Amino acid sequence: MLVLVYVDDMAIVGLDGIYLVSLKSFLSKDFEITDLGELKHILGVLVSRDHPRYLIYLNQAVYIQRIVTHFSMKGSFLVSTPLAIKHSLSLSQSPKTKAKKRAYQDYTSYIPYLSLVGLLLFAIQTRPDIQFAVGLVAQFGSNLGIAHHKATKHILCYLKGTTNYNLVLGR
Numbered sequence: 001m002l003v004l005v006y007v008d009d010m011a012i013v014g015l016d017g018i019y020l021v022s023l024k025s026f027l028s029k030d031f032e033i034t035d036l037g038e039l040k041h042i043l044g045v046l047v048s049r050d051h052p053r054y055l056i057y058l059n060q061a062v063y064i065q066r067i068v069t070h071f072s073m074k075g076s077f078l079v080s081t082p083l084a085i086k087h088s089l090s091l092s093q094s095p096k097t098k099a100k101k102r103a104y105q106d107y108t109s110y111i112p113y114l115s116l117v118g119l120l121l122f123a124i125q126t127r128p129d130i131q132f133a134v135g136l137v138a139q140f141g142s143n144l145g146i147a148h149h150k151a152t153k154h155i156l157c158y159l160k161g162t163t164n165y166n167l168v169l170g171r
Contacts, residue, residue, distance in 0.1 A: 064159045065163060068159070083132075113149055120156070123159065
């Protein structure tokens with residue numbers, strides 16, 4: 001049996017219905033609980049099942065579309081990889097002069113970098129294909145440059161084109 005708890009949300013998963021019923025009965029003695037039936041959605045993740053094949057699909061398409069809309073990137077181009085090919089990021093790409101810092105601020109005025117990185121970090125729970133890229137851009141939060149910002153927007157363009165991807169769990 002697996003029990004997932006986050007603040008006031010809970011999901012219980014198990015093979016034996018008798019144990020599930022007894023756990024719910026036990027919890028209901030001390031807590032007010034509502035049984036919503038088979039799990040369909042939790043914490044922004046859409047959950048669907050293929051019972052005959054014993055598969056579970058996790059998807060964050062709605063969450064990703066919300067991020068794309070929030071950062072006004074609905075009309076952006078689609079890309080096929082989370083990072084540009086042969087792309088490297090380093091601290092040497094961080095602005096060092098006042099003029100370069102001003103150029104960075106002008107370039108990034110409409111997309112706050114750390115906010116976007118935080119939202120992308122939440123998306124990696126169902127998207128292992130972006131884990132490396134998001135981890136890489138997250139390293140430059142204290143002194144980032146235009147190249148770092150472009151890489152973060154590139155990840156968002158990739159997600160926009162792959163919202164239908166699922167994390168598949170099962171046999």
